[in-house]
Amino acid sequence: xxxxxxxxxxxxxxxxxxxxxxxxxxxxxxxxxxxxxxxxxxxxxxxxxxxxxxxxxxxxxxxxxxxxxxxxxxxxxxxxxxxxxxxxxxxxxxxxxxxxxxxxxxxxxxxxx
Numbered sequence: 001x002x003x004x005x006x007x008x009x010x011x012x013x014x015x016x017x018x019x020x021x022x023x024x025x026x027x028x029x030x031x032x033x034x035x036x037x038x039x040x041x042x043x044x045x046x047x048x049x050x051x052x053x054x055x056x057x058x059x060x061x062x063x064x065x066x067x068x069x070x071x072x073x074x075x076x077x078x079x080x081x082x083x084x085x086x087x088x089x090x091x092x093x094x095x096x097x098x099x100x101x102x103x104x105x106x107x108x109x110x111x112x113x
Contacts, residue, residue, distance in 0.1 A: 001053060001054065001055055001056070001094075001095045002053075002054040002056060002062055002092060002093060002094055002095065003051060003052070003053055003054070003092070003093045003095060004036075004050070004051070004052040004054060004091070004092050004093075005049070005050070005051050005089060005090075005091050005092075005093065006049070006050045006087060006089060006090050006091075007047060007048070007049050007050075007087070007088045007089035007090075008047070008048050008050075008080070008084045008085075008086065008087050008088070009044075009046050009047050009048075009084060009085045009086045009087075009088060010046040010047075010048065010083060010084060010085060011083060011084060011085045012046075012085075014083040014084075016040060016045075016048065018083045019048055019080070019083050019084070020038070022076075022079040022080045022082060022083045023050075023076065023079070023080050025072065025076055026072065026075070026076070027072060029065065029069055031054055031055070031056065031065055032055040033052060033053045033054045033055045034052070034053040034055075035050075035051055035052040035053055036050050036051065036052040037050070037051045037052070038050055039051075046085075047088075059094070062092070
């Protein structure tokens with residue numbers, strides 16, 4: 001399982017809606033997962049965070065998907081460039097662990113030995 005994370009800052013005068021219209025893909029990626037999830041920074045509403053969980057078994061599978069959707073993503077990113085000032089974070093991460101800190105019990109149960 002992988003996580004894609006991007007943080008972008010809107011150009012002055014551009015709105016969240018402008019971003020979503022530019023960012024929204026023309027076709028599906030044919031990959032299981034969760035998201036993307038979009039969030040706005042509560043201290044700076046021009047900053048938008050996108051997070052996607054990508055359910056693939058290994059890095060080779062991820063590379064295959066990236067190759068397959070590359071042309072579509074280049075077009076989409078050209079549209080996005082029209083509404084964003086900067087991309088401050090761009091990363092693709094492989095999940096190592098997942099924890100549950102919601103209660104004392106789940107914290108105790110999940111504590112590394």
